[in-house]
Amino acid sequence: DGGEGLASILTFHAKGHSIKTQAHDPHNRLIEAEYGISGDNKTAFIEMAQASGLQLLKPEERNCYYTSTYGTGELILNASQNQQVNEIILGLGGSATCDGGMGMVQAMGYQFLDEHGNELEGIGANLSKITTIDDRHLKVALSGITIRVACDVANPLTGQKGAAHIFAPQKGATPQHVEALEKGMENLAQQIKSAFGKDVKYLQGAGAAGGLGAGAVGFLNGTLEKGIDLVMEQTKFEAQVKECDYVITGEGKIDRQSLYGKVINGVSQLAQKYNKPVIALGGNIESDPELIKELGLKAAFPILTEPMNLQVALVNTYDQLRFGTFNIGQTIDSCK
Structure with a gap:
């Protein structure tokens, strides 16, 4: 963004x-x-x-x-x-x-x-x-x-x-x-x-x-x-959303600020246009079920697998994110 x-x-x-x-x-x-x-x-x-x-x-x-x-x-x-x-x-x-x-x-x-x-x-x-x-x-x-x-x-x-x-x-x-x-x-x-x-x-x-x-x-x-x-325009994101089944997105922190011009808000609005479900991953989620629905998300998951401080979390971001997307993929696959 x-x-x-x-x-x-x-x-x-x-x-x-x-x-x-x-x-x-x-x-x-x-x-x-x-x-x-x-x-x-x-x-x-x-x-x-x-x-x-x-x-x-x-x-x-x-x-x-x-x-x-x-x-x-x-x-x-x-x-x-x-x-x-x-x-x-x-x-x-x-x-x-x-x-x-x-x-x-x-x-x-x-x-x-x-x-x-x-x-x-x-x-x-x-x-x-x-x-x-x-x-x-x-x-x-x-x-x-x-x-x-x-x-x-x-x-x-x-x-x-x-x-x-x-x-x-x-x-x-x-x-x-x-x-x-x-x-x-x-x-x-x-x-x-x-x-x-x-x-x-x-x-x-x-x-x-x-x-x-x-x-x-x-x-x-x-x-x-x-x-x-600008990013959605340059990447022709809308055309990709039209052809997909699910949209998976994320932010470092998912909170009320996510409603204002951030990635999740922009992605969700476009996905809703084509009735595509959106699932989000976040390093930190400071929200309640009502905010998740207000953001247009089907679900939101934190990527942390155990308690850790910010410095450790930043070092392990890739592995944590990979594990989170794996679990989402497995869940979607099992529901087909």
């Missing part, structure tokens, strides 16, 4: 291939990252988590006040310059950042200056210091590239449901940092409106991935789309 795995799935369905390149991680260390190119070489599939994801950092390194999306910008730049694509599908999800896309577009040539004319590093801590945005030194012409942004949240950039208040604490920010980031996002929105005439402050999805949604719209002329809708 916009998070990890998006690029590989879309690349596979587009009969494409992967491109490996160097990029900088959220703490500016050089790493190897990859993105996908469609079989016709016209579309690049990029996950921001590849270069700017939380999984790249140790727990003690996670504080989005100091991290940057610079590496994501490098991937976009590589696809634009070296592959000469005319469309980019950018997945937002799993981010370690809250810089509003400042780092991303800095990698592409944008400069952010403080009141003294000094260039600022593209990190969340510097958002409130921006007084000037300079776009005279861009490394690529984006006017000929369509950028579609896949996200699974509708949060605005600012406010109590915005990027800082909702997501920053999940990425290591202290209460003091959250307040500072909120002021920074307010300033970023004002600067984008002043420089480009775009109001991203309350735009649905602008707060996704630490405000990267706002940055993609404000700086790259991107359009925000529900990740699940």
